[in-house]
Amino acid sequence: MYTTLITAPQLQRLMASGAPLRVMDCSFELMKPDAGHVQFEAEHIPGSVHVHLDHHLSDKSGADRASGGRHPLPSRETFAARLGALGLHNGMQAVVLDRQAITTSGRLWWMLKWCGHDAVAVLDGGLAAWKDAGGAVASGPAAPSVPATFALKEPLAHTASAQEIADALGRPGQTLIDARAAARFRGATEPLDPVAGHIPGALNRPSSDNVMPDGRFKPAAQLRNEFERLLAGHDPASVVHHCGSGVSAVPNLLAMEIAGLGRARLFPGSWSEWCNTPGLPVAQG
Template sequence: MKGPLVTTDQLLEWSRENPEGLAIIDCRYDLQDHLLGFFAYRESHIPGAVYCQLNQDLAAKPGEQTGRHPLPSLDELEHAMGKLGVTMEKKVVVYDDKGGAFAGRLWWVLRYLGHPQVYLLDGGIPKWIAEEKPLKEGIEEGKGHVFKSFPRQSLLVTKEEILEKLQSPLMLLVDARAPERYKGEVEPIDPVAGHIPGAKNLFYQWNLDEHGCFRPKEELLELYSSVIGEVEPSQVVFYCGSGVTSCLNLIAMEYLELYGARLYVGSWSEWCRTPHLPKVFKE
């Protein structure tokens, strides 16, 4: 399968052919119980996988007017990737048990850092288990490396840039949260319900079938065309609650060979905490 996805069979083949040239990273996580993913990893994981924790490895400490999962500094990200055993020469496969809802953040971070070979395991560990592929207990440590990034700043969008282009035809905002959160009907996590003015809605779970695998390309192309229309991919900006699940939409864009879409990492959790920014409340 052409990237950014890799099948379970392909991963098994890679792990047998050249395990030294492969980094497998387990990203299971739960927003309500931050240790749940680690406990699940320790109980059973794909052989060779190390564990990456969203709050510790992929997000900085939030401030009063930041999102819930702000992007760490480049030094912090390079240190985290080196600790996980990632090098630019290795293929990297990331997975979780939510169709990529959390692993997608690591996929995006590595693309942002300039890594050329990062893949999301399609179907994640549930598919791996269903196919009775090998599993391992305990904790595995990455072989520490010095990771040097080549950041692609063009993949990032700040709230200042969004505010500047809010009425511009040169930017299309797409909200990846559930429709009821986008519409402002409910807000289970952040202090204010609603969305950024002008944003369209494309729920990240619409990328997946009932088994947590990516839907066929033809179906996804129809879905994305209905939202994006004729807008150039490089003018599309995705956001969600905190710059995590929207990464799954960015993976889908690349899967559809629509390259150049960007991420607003701060997302709604940053936007709604900033007093002067315009907001659309319950429709």
């Protein structure tokens, strides 16, 4: 079972073995929401299915939200039904990928853990790594998914709410890591949310810092050294990851796990929820 990363050669062997498998392509462009589906139909791993951030991994309607923010989580029950419609059942190994430095695929990786499914791994390096390893690609729409039953289990990943974070501000036992680019963290620019800045006391580690130029994660030892320097003695178990809308924070969360520092919590509403909540403090600089 693969639970964090899987390499392209490992995926090739897994596919050849005939083991129950679902490959899920989460390619998505934030400023062009339909671009990921176009990219998928241009080329994708044979047998994979496209998973859309807005349609599958969020609840944009607001009717069944499990969090706030620009990309609110759907309830676990709604998401389980969506997974079944995509052909995933509990006995399958899930492999997730994207073309955007493991951003949206990280979201699906985390959500499957949140629903109790441990057998999910991110394809290290995404589609580019698959092609570099000689993997075949297909084009056109995905084949229709055979509906399956996905049963919820106890969560393997956990969240922190805005209120929980606010209650713990300035106290020992909470360490916030913000995955946004440095300029947004400082409040020098804010292209998406109505308020610029960050949660007081938060540390900044842009999610792009976790990967090498080829899109693969840095070695575990290097990630561990970088996070230990950032934490500067703070307990890794105290970390709560966040970003703009709870999506690009997950590469930091996954990188800490690869580094052997455990699985931290996620603030899924992130800055987009925090800065829209009256009375919550904002820092800049």
